[in-house]
Amino acid sequence: MSQLANELKTEIIKALNLEGVSPEDIENDAPLFGEGLGLDSIDALELIVLLDKNYGIKIDSAADGKAVFHSISSMVAYIESKK
Amino acid sequence: MNVYINGVGSVNAQQAGYTSNFLAEIQQTEQHSIRSIEPDYKAFINPTLIRRMGRIIKMGVASAKMCLNDAGVEQPDAILTGTGLGCIEDTEKFLGAIIQNNEQFLTPTSFIQSTHNTVGGQIALMLGCNNYNFTYVHRAFSFESCVQDAMMLLAEKAEQNVLLGGVDELTANSLKLIERLGHLKNQPLTNLNLLNSKTRGSIAGEGANFFVLSNTIAATSYAQLLGCKMLYKPENINEVTESLQQFLLENKVQASDIDLVLYGYNGDEKYDRVYTEVSDKLFNKSTVAYFKHLSGEYHTCNSFAYLLAAHILKSKSVSPSILLNDKKRAVKTILIYNHYRGINHTFSLLTAC
């Protein structure tokens, strides 16, 4: 879990250009959207592409992505479930 | 109704932002392109917005913020942005991604950022400003279209502040294109010797220059803007001088009143001729100056000329670095005449206030 979680955090920081944020700053269960990291709908689209490009997982609509991207933990769980 | 420049903000090639000792130090270069000296953007834009901003957006938004701070205005009544090529870096990025990945794994950020009105949109977002917001994208009329629009807005309603600016960026690719189009100098020279080369082409530049125009004079006022006129594809020098004289007449200014003419000489010996001809015909008693050796050539570089003119009128001093001749006149009235490749000609009149 933790290796994938760390990997994801690094990729997210890079993809979303989160300058000044390090993987240690992102808690696994903290909400990514709204509060917490404060990501928005454009970031969600970026994460959909990240999942496709890096993990080969396709999400069909932005709405489907909502639950998946709730937190690092939910993303890890989703990726593992697709293995 | 008078129009005043009440604030300025700039990301330019001469210093990081605009300060009152503008041009005290001149940047010299042997490159055929001049890039902006960029400020620490975090001082002007909050990190949650910055992370998504391409370079031109940062340049534009930071200049706009500097300008609003300078004018002491929190919410402008209108936001007008001029850009000749828009957000080319993001355009290139998105196109590159389309081509490299064969239309797969494309991410939205560079596409969204490539929209030409992103600078204006981001300024509005940053300020929470719901007011009128236009973006003009027409070569060397882009910035002047903003000026024209601003002057109409100010005539329509009293006590307004209009934020407007010109912004264009240079990328490695766009510079290469300018070179391939034959618009760039192809022999060694320094920017300070730009006009001595007597060859075709110029040097490329970039920058963002923003202004607050108001119909109320203020302690922060730099200058009064009398007028701005755009002339499209004049067929000959007569058409230029007639249009210019008409412009002066409309603004109740005589050629002899012009203390300093600021020309868009850019070192291209074909396109520079008209400035000399106009000067010989109409302004042989005026001090003559130029600015593109300090800004480089870009579609909205006339906004740099406006900055320069505002600085001259407020500081009551003229940097020797811009002079082509000096008639030793106290500078109260400045005419700016710029054109882009003989197509888009603009005249602007500023006076001390």
Place this chain on the structure above:
Amino acid sequence: MTKRVVVTGIGIISAIGKNTDESMQHFRSATSGIGAITHMDTVHKNNLPVAEVKYSNEELLSLLNISNHKSNYTRTSILGMYAAKQALESAGIHSVKEKKTGLISANSVGGMDKSEVFYAQFLANPSKGKISNIVGHDCGDSTEHIADYLGIKEQVTTLSTACSSSANAIMLGSRLIQHGLLDRVIVGGTDSLTKFTVNGFNTLMIFDKEACRPFDATRNGLNLGEGAGYIVLESEKSAAESEKKIRGFLSGFANANDAYHQTASSPDGNGAYLAMSQALAMSNLQPTQIDYINVHGTATQNNDLSEGIAMKRIFGETVPRFSSTKSFTGHTLGAAGGIEAVFSIMALEQQIIYPNLRFKTPIPELQLIPETELIEGAGIKHILSNSFGFGGNNSTLIFSAA
């Protein structure tokens, strides 16, 4: 501003025809121009419906009497030249120089149809790519070609504010007349389909894989379109002097910024609300006097809900009859405001309200039902037309019958 601005000419080309007659035939037969991609080579070819203009560049150049092999026009320019010329002719203007005549055009991606071809080679190798493909890249290029083609010189400029672009061009034109800087002006916009925009909107996941369903509960996104639409505005005095038929009035307009998000509209439709309210205030009309709304209605989840909420904020429970003509033409981006202005004038002249195709179920939060059948003898005096773009750029135009 007391000077009245009148509409004396209209010109249009879109997926539903190369003039107003062809367009009206499509409206009457409820035949949209949305279909498969045929002109572009893209991986999305069989997946995404678009609304292409059914004429090639060569065919259009031939209709314009321009020799194909000599020209280097982008499709954006060609579409623009075609519609602007039609507008000029429909206004009966034979000598542009008789009065102070300007051109304010708008587009969103300029000559990208050619530049994306250039960049495909250039980005791999900077010495590759035909230069003639890149010279028309910037937004101002097509405007200058249209101006040169029509002989217009007095005032020439270009706006680019995404999907509200040509509505804003119309506003600027009107103000230039009201300030006495021009007697008459051709205003509107043009945009052609490009790989750039097809892929761009695809990254936003706002395409419908079927033909779009504006204002429907099951709407799934937009279909991209292409085209050009221009109208001729004149001061009432100028129109009278040259004995022009007045085809309508531009009685109000406004531009406001949502200032909420780069691409999404605010949940309470604030920008749209401000644009519509201010346009109404300028026109001195009460909401009850609006007889038809040509909505922005792109059929995205976000726009239609947000626009609908704004409409209810202004019109309360009595929202006027409305429809989205994008159900016929697709979303023509920078050209949308101009194309829909032409449709508005046609509607006023022929007293017709257009159907909103493929609507079945109202959006639950709104319960708003657009017109689904063409209405004749509609009794329209005032039409409100919305165009909303990225960057929170919200524009409303109000046209009134002559």
